[in-house]
């Protein structure tokens with residue numbers, strides 16, 4: 001299986017953002033650019049990208065520090081035709097390993113309702129309901145202790 005990289009070249013960043021947009025924003029009619037976050041460029045933000053041999057992104061996700069010893073995972077997305085084949089697990093486990101390397105002991109995230117069983121399978125537990133995105137996508141705050 002291909003390994004996870006951090007996007008560096010313009011083509012890798014384009015593939016990274018294209019997947020984020022097509023999975024997490026375009027289906028809700030959101031404008032191009034809405035998939036980008038200001039702190040994407042922060043040196044403390046870790047980006048994970050799994051590329052197919054043709055240069056398309058198969059899976060993406062990111063981690064940023066969100067409190068003392070706490071990290072937050074955001075923008076997890078797997079290409080539609082590739083979902084259910086272990087890519088999401090590979091991306092998330094990569095980010096968890098990065099969190100441990102950074103000395104973080106807990107990861108939190110806001111999961112879309114349909115993704116809650118995926119995160120539960122990976123050891124996360126629901127803390128509480130959180131926001132509703134675009135007026136229609138309920139989210140749940142989840143957490144996992146990731147002490148090495």
Ligand SMILES: CC(C)(COP(=O)(O)OP(=O)(O)OC[C@H]1O[C@@H](n2cnc3c(N)ncnc32)[C@H](O)[C@@H]1OP(=O)(O)O)[C@@H](O)C(=O)NCCC(=O)NCCS
Nearest residue numbers: 076077078083084085086087088089111112115117118121
């Ligand atoms: C959610 C998402 C990132 C998961 O990635 P994925 O590649 O499809 O998931 P994986 O194949 O790695 O699944 C890992 C494990 O979770 C399980 N799982 C995944 N989705 C599940 C579901 N809806 N219900 C139950 N189990 C599920 C898998 O069976 C697998 O278990 P196994 O390792 O025992 O076989 C991906 O489906 C996706 O991009 N969905 C649309 C966008 C989205 O909701 N992103 C999350 C925003 S918070």
